[in-house]
Amino acid sequence: MKRNAxxxxxxxxxxxxxxxxxASIFSQNVSAAGDGKITGTVKLDGTAPHMKxxxxxKDPYCVKANLTPQHLENVVVGSGNGLENVxxxxxxxxxxxxxxxxxxxxxxxxxxxxxxxxxAMDVGQNFDVKTSDQTTHNIHPLPNPMTGNIPWNxxxxxxxxxxxxxxxxxxxxxxxxxxxxWMHGWFVVVKGPYATTDDSGNxxxxxVPPGNYTVTAWQEEYGKQTQKVTVAAGGAGSANFTFKAK
Amino acid sequence: xxxxxxxxxxLLGAAVAVALPLNSSAQLTTxxxxxxxxxxxxxxxxTGHVKDAKGTYRRxxxxxxxxxxxxxGENEPWVDPKPRNFQLGxxxxxxxxxxxxPTDEDLFDTIARGMDRSNMPQWSHLTKQERVDLVAYVKHFxxxxxxxxxxxxxxxxxxxxxxxxxxKAGRDxxxxxxxxxxxxxxxxxxxxxxxTLTDDLGKPILPYNFTEGAxxxxxxxxxxxxxxxMTGLDGTPMPSYADNIKPDEAWDLVFYLRTxxxxxSKEKGMAKSLGLKPVDPNAPAGQQ
Numbered sequence: 001m002k003r004n005a006x007x008x009x010x011x012x013x014x015x016x017x018x019x020x021x022x023a024s025i026f027s028q029n030v031s032a033a034g035d036g037k038i039t040g041t042v043k044l045d046g047t048a049p050h051m052k053x054x055x056x057x058k059d060p061y062c063v064k065a066n067l068t069p070q071h072l073e074n075v076v077v078g079s080g081n082g083l084e085n086v087x088x089x090x091x092x093x094x095x096x097x098x099x100x101x102x103x104x105x106x107x108x109x110x111x112x113x114x115x116x117x118x119x120a121m122d123v124g125q126n127f128d129v130k131t132s133d134q135t136t137h138n139i140h141p142l143p144n145p146m147t148g149n150i151p152w153n154x155x156x157x158x159x160x161x162x163x164x165x166x167x168x169x170x171x172x173x174x175x176x177x178x179x180x181x182w183m184h185g186w187f188v189v190v191k192g193p194y195a196t197t198d199d200s201g202n203x204x205x206x207x208v209p210p211g212n213y214t215v216t217a218w219q220e221e222y223g224k225q226t227q228k229v230t231v232a233a234g235g236a237g238s239a240n241f242t243f244k245a246k
Numbered sequence: 247x248x249x250x251x252x253x254x255x256x257l258l259g260a261a262v263a264v265a266l267p268l269n270s271s272a273q274l275t276t277x278x279x280x281x282x283x284x285x286x287x288x289x290x291x292x293t294g295h296v297k298d299a300k301g302t303y304r305r306x307x308x309x310x311x312x313x314x315x316x317x318x319g320e321n322e323p324w325v326d327p328k329p330r331n332f333q334l335g336x337x338x339x340x341x342x343x344x345x346x347x348p349t350d351e352d353l354f355d356t357i358a359r360g361m362d363r364s365n366m367p368q369w370s371h372l373t374k375q376e377r378v379d380l381v382a383y384v385k386h387f388x389x390x391x392x393x394x395x396x397x398x399x400x401x402x403x404x405x406x407x408x409x410x411x412x413x414k415a416g417r418d419x420x421x422x423x424x425x426x427x428x429x430x431x432x433x434x435x436x437x438x439x440x441x442t443l444t445d446d447l448g449k450p451i452l453p454y455n456f457t458e459g460a461x462x463x464x465x466x467x468x469x470x471x472x473x474x475x476m477t478g479l480d481g482t483p484m485p486s487y488a489d490n491i492k493p494d495e496a497w498d499l500v501f502y503l504r505t506x507x508x509x510x511s512k513e514k515g516m517a518k519s520l521g522l523k524p525v526d527p528n529a530p531a532g533q534q
Contacts, residue, residue: 058438059427060528134531136424138485142446145334145390151446152345153478155485157423158531163489178483179427181442 034234038205042086042197042217046245048077049221054182061135062112062180072182073117074221075245082201083219083243085118089190090205091226092214098191099124100207104164106130107175107185109137109156114175114185118220120194121187123170129154130162139163141175141187149173149189172218186220208237217241273316274333279387287350287381294350294378296386302376303383310365315387325365328447335390336446336481339464344478344486346397347390353381355465362461400476403493405468408501408512410520416502419495421525421534423487425475428453431524433506443483451482459508471500 051071056062076084099122108115110132121127129139136157143149148169156163167173167189177183188194195203205215210233217225222243229237287294303311312319315332322329330337339356340348357377360368369377385391406412420426428443430436433456445451454462464470464479476496478486491499504513505522525534 058442136427138483140483140485145336145388148393150345150390150394151336151480153480153483153485154344155423155487155490157487157490160490178443178485179424179439181439181444 035207035209036231036233036235036237037208038088038213038215038229038231038237038239040088040203040239040241041080042083042088042201042203042219042241042243043081044075044077044083044245045081045242048081048245049075051075056112056180056182059112059135059180061133065111065133070111070113073113075219076117076199078199078201080200082197082199084197084199084201085116085220086197086201086203086241086243087118087120087188087190087194087218088197088203088205088239089120089188089194089216089218090192090208090213091216093212094192094209096192096209098122100192101125101194104128106162107187109133109139109177109183112137112180112183114183116185116196118186118188118196120196121167121189122194123168123189123191124166126164126166127187128162128164129156131156131158131160134158136179137177137183138179139175140178141173143167143171143173147171153178188218210235213237215239217243219243222246274314274387274389276314278389279314282386282389282392285382285386285391287353287378287385289350289354289374289378289381292374292378294375294380294382296379296382299376299379299383302372302380306369306372307380307383315384321365326449327361327364327445327451328449329365332384332387335388338479338481340397340477340480341399341473342397342477343400343488344480347394349396349399350378350381350385353384354378357381359465362463364463400473400488401493402469402472402476403497406494406497408516410516412498413501413505413513413517413520413522415495416498416500417522417525418532418534419491419499420502421529422531423490425499426525426527428483429456431527433457433503445483446481453483456503456506457508468497468500468504471503472496475499 053069053071078084101122104126105119105121106128107119108130112133131137136155138153138155140153142151149167149171154163170191171189173187175185175187193205193207195205197203208231210231212230214226215229225241227239229239231237283296285296308319309321310319310325310329311317311332317329317331319329335347337348340352342348354377357380358370360366426437427439428437435453435455440453443451462471464474476488478484501513504511505517
């Protein structure tokens, strides 16, 4: 009787193994052939908070570079109350490669502001930090070293070559310039497919293998929201988010 | 007896627990730290061990840096700048590039040298062996020493002869990379960005004032000064200029910085006889 139980357990184990193997081969085939996508819009419910103008008189170059004063970018609302700079990624259900994107996104220091204000990227994906300004910046990301991401601090005087970097772990990393203390931005490091909303709050996450996912939307002022989304082979899932103005 | 289902679920639970990522905000506990008790430090021919530093650390260091090395010792509330949190593995004085771990020698030198203008005194009266043991002890607090190797120390070419041209060239570097934005055109720590500087903890911090006669934090030799701006002081607003100052120019800058310092030097005398003027922040690029 006891021996039988062992044999059955072994058979069950082998069967499980075969199924997992088959499933992984199957899903790989499908993901190569029929990746889907997730689209949607992120909106703000309520009145957008006032974004203060930035006095740049610390550096005459920065004042001259901006014909009209720049404003803080914590909450940027566009047409139809769409929220810009929201990062969307698959926080659950995705098991493909962490470094999916092979492009090298650029984080530019331009007119004494960060462009873009929020830069999303994959773990291990290279990105460039460049300067378009004729004033010295220092680029100083502040990750938590306990995550495996290590803080660094490099100067970029006028004409400096771009610096290519990457991050080891998932984290939302603030980045600042100490010379121009109003310069504040974000590196949002995720695993797998991601997207950032445009100035109307629209987004499309491409290269999503079929499956059931939790999509997380991150906004620097309002935090995170999640939704369950199912994507069929080659199909499109949809998730709209609304953040409430404080 | 447990059923096999119970056994399996226990195993599965253990596997899930191991696979969970480290909670980033969590402080390390004694158990987390003790796994690195075997870590060693090497300085010259001396090897340091964690177990041999326990007594020394408890006697001299724990008051500020704390039993867990998190910089939260009982004196912490009264100490400014704050004691270093060794768990993070981020250090100011390094011979290695920004964002990398310091070498054992770097930590050994810091212990002996102390930190000027902070509560960290010189510990040069401890024996070399005690100090190397302490280096091992400092390292064992941070998981970074398990996951990473120290950076490769930057290459410093031999120091050239000081000349008037080199001092002038150094002034051009000072103008081009805009050291004055924080340190001020006279090195008096009064540049336009000086008043708003904060360290990585968000606490206000002042740039180095060259004119007061204070010892530079990471050593007083020309080489030490060269190292500061080519590696940056991690954890502070002082960045690395390694990508933007060539090694030869770096020596020029060291010579120029000497002319700003209160301490007597050959460079200071030469600048005086040259009638060297401070940089003009409003001058167009390359026209000082």
